[in-house]
Amino acid sequence: MSSGTEWTTQSIQQIIDKLKHKPGAMLPILHAIQDEVGYIPDKAVSQIAESLLQTRAEVHGVISFYHHFRTTPPGRHNIEICRAEACQAMGCRALEQHAKNTLGIDYHQTTADCSFSLEAVYCLGNCATAPSIRIDDDIHGRVSLDKFDALIAQHQKEMKEAG
Numbered sequence: 001m002s003s004g005t006e007w008t009t010q011s012i013q014q015i016i017d018k019l020k021h022k023p024g025a026m027l028p029i030l031h032a033i034q035d036e037v038g039y040i041p042d043k044a045v046s047q048i049a050e051s052l053l054q055t056r057a058e059v060h061g062v063i064s065f066y067h068h069f070r071t072t073p074p075g076r077h078n079i080e081i082c083r084a085e086a087c088q089a090m091g092c093r094a095l096e097q098h099a100k101n102t103l104g105i106d107y108h109q110t111t112a113d114c115s116f117s118l119e120a121v122y123c124l125g126n127c128a129t130a131p132s133i134r135i136d137d138d139i140h141g142r143v144s145l146d147k148f149d150a151l152i153a154q155h156q157k158e159m160k161e162a163g
C-alpha cells in the first residue's frame with residue numbers, strides 16, 4: 001500500500017477510465033485508487049460516481065461496507081492487530097485496548113502526527129506465536145504490552161532520525 005502518494009483529479013480519472021468498462025468496475029477502481037494514493041480521497045468519490053453513473057451515496061456505501069478502504073490518508077506506519085481466534089485466546093483484546101490507549105486512536109484512524117494508523121486484521125498466518133501484529137510488512141509474534149510499546153518506541157526513534 002502506498003502511504004499517501006500525491007494525486008491529482010487527472011491521475012484519479014486515468015485510473016477510473018482504465019477500469020470503468022469492466023463488469024463490477026467499482027471495486028477494482030477503489031482498490032486501484034487506494035493502492036496508488038493510499039486512501040480514497042473525497043474528490044475521487046465524486047469522480048467515481050460520475051464516471052459509473054451512480055450516486056455519491058452508492059460509492060460511499062461500498063467504501064464503508066469494506067473495512068479495507070480508508071477515506072483518510074494513512075500514517076507513515078500501518079499497524080494491524082490480529083483479532084482472530086488464536087490471537088484472541090492469547091490476549092489480543094487486551095493488546096488492542098492497550099494499542100488504542102497508547103496511540104490515542106481507534107481502528108481506521110491515524111494519529112494526529114500522522115505517524116501511525118491502526119487497523120484490525122483476521123489472521124496473519126502467525127497463529128503459533130500469537131498474539132500477532134503486523135507493522136507495515138513486518139509480522140511480530142508474542143506481542144506483549146511491553147513489546148508493543150518497544151516496537152512503537154523503535155519506530156518513533158527511526159522516524160525522528162529520518163527527520
Ligand code: FES
Nearest residue numbers: 082087124126127
Ligand atoms: S489468529 Fe492471529 S495470526 Fe492467526
